[in-house]
Amino acid sequence: MSEPTPHNAAERAPQKRSEMQVRPTAPIVPEANVSGNALMCVIAIMAFLACLTYGAVSMVRATAASWQSQISREITIQIKPDDKLDMEAALRDARDLALTFTGTKDGQIVDRAATARLLEPWLGEGLDLDELPVPRLVIITIDERNPPDFAAMRQALTETIPQAFLDDHRTWVNRLVAMAETTAWIGTAVLVLVFTAMVLTVIFATRGALSGNRHIIEVLHFVGAEAGFVASEFQKHFLKISLKGSFAGGALAALVFAIAGYWQSSSLATPESDQATALFGTFSVGLSGYLGIAATMLIIALLTTLTARFTVMRTIFEIDRIRSDPARTDGLPSS
Template sequence: MTEPSSRPAAPAAPKGQKRPEMKVRPTAPILPSANIQGNALMVVIAIMAFLACLTLGGVSMVRSTAASWESQISREVTIQIKPEDGLDMDKALTEARRIALTFVGTKDGQIVDEAATARLLEPWLGSGLDIKELPVPRLVVITIDETNPPDFEAMRALLKESIPQSSLDDHRTWVDRLVSMAHTTVMIGTGVLLLVFSAMVLTVVFATRGALSGNRHIVEVLHFVGAESSFVATEFQKHFLKISLKGSAIGSALAALFFMGAGFLQSRTLATPQTDQATALFGTFSVGALGYAGIFATMIIIALLTTFTARLTVMRTIYEIDTLRSDPARADGLPN
């Protein structure tokens, strides 16, 4: 004999009409979609994403600038002539340029005039300089063939013999330092990214455990009436995925806007000596399409890392609950 159901039967539909469909009420999520803890975690993730994207963009910018420096330095050598009493500086500059261009492997030579020299010194000594009244060395920039460079030692000796006040700088030392600096910058940036990701993972672990602690009774009821661990973990995973996506999107967008704003301001002040020096040292404040793709990838990685961390934490916590329940001696200490 079949036991009658406690649920009332649906009323019979009149003849010729369809029975109205029963609407299933959607289940409420285990965790509320918005609360103080979730908002705080979203702000923390946004800050972490901003720092991570800022570090990634900075490393990318420094690497491209170092590569540009290396390329420019490897294409040029500099002849420096120190001022001295009785020295005809203009004649010495012209002679140094002529001697350098006699060597195979040189393409062109440019004498840095007084106006350009004064402009180079303007950030430190101010405007309105009279170069003739200052003991400032003058420069000749020689463009060389990278594939077939000249004999620098022979050029240096001939210049020294013809113009004792001259010296040749082939920038080899600077190239080695730039390569070393680029490698060091990449290592530092990678270390900062690892620290940011580690701090974010720990933050998510504590936030997940806090959410579990506040909803422990719900989790226990669901788990012991038959809900599998994967179901509970998926509910928490969805919750933290939404939070992490919002937070990482906000932080990544702020980082992208920062680089765009810095590049815009730099383009508006290119004529000033301060901007020229900053551009020479750091390059343009633009990360390019590859940099923005890296920022987007960082946002996705942060969201996935947060979600994966939350899932592992929930599974671990449920395993601890099962372990405590299976041990009567330890379960007696659990609160009712």
């Protein structure tokens, strides 16, 4: 076998240097490992819970606002039956009297057939209203921006028709507002708990990744790598994980609301859909709800990234403090 000539060795040297230049370098933080996949699943679950809570709160607020708007547009005059009272005449008089007040738009007398239908769920079909002391109703539509004087109207009705009672639904409106506020506070508390748990999880995951790569980080840091460079590497790693996890959880939550809205729209006029609509309103969160879910996903990704960066910077600061303490570095090899 002939030895390579200097000319051949000179030709091979650039090739070797080229191969060394294109050789890929391993990242400081592994792209995919068990802890990263587990953290991604945890972030996905928390993002799903956070987006689901946000959508539910938005849905309850919209439903309460719809109820409040519908109730505030109408008032009800209830007339109790009496042996000496001409019910039909009293209903007309109550309607005409209410319409004389400024702020009223229209009045409608609930006829006997409609009254019987209202009582069917509780008393069954085939009711004879003459045999039962069933009150009759007059529904008055009012101007929401310029409502009438309810106190004056109530006093006038009492003086004209003693059996009449005016219900302006203020009690129900106040209860709905209180319920909406309570639900919003509960939802906000759940979101805070979810974000807190996520921050703690990211802190532990970041410290675990630091422990596994601590010797590499120390070498890089002591030979001149800035803390910001090391933190940025971890930041990129956790940004990818958080984006994947938050997108998966947020997309699943949006899919849940979309399926629920489709089920409700496809099962209209059924007892199940009517009861669900009466209790929760429409399951559609609308464009603002989906934009809020997307914003929640971005907040989760940003919060995860900032938490990882802060944890890395704090850990490097602790390493520097230990190295600068002579009492702690006695007996350790010098760098």
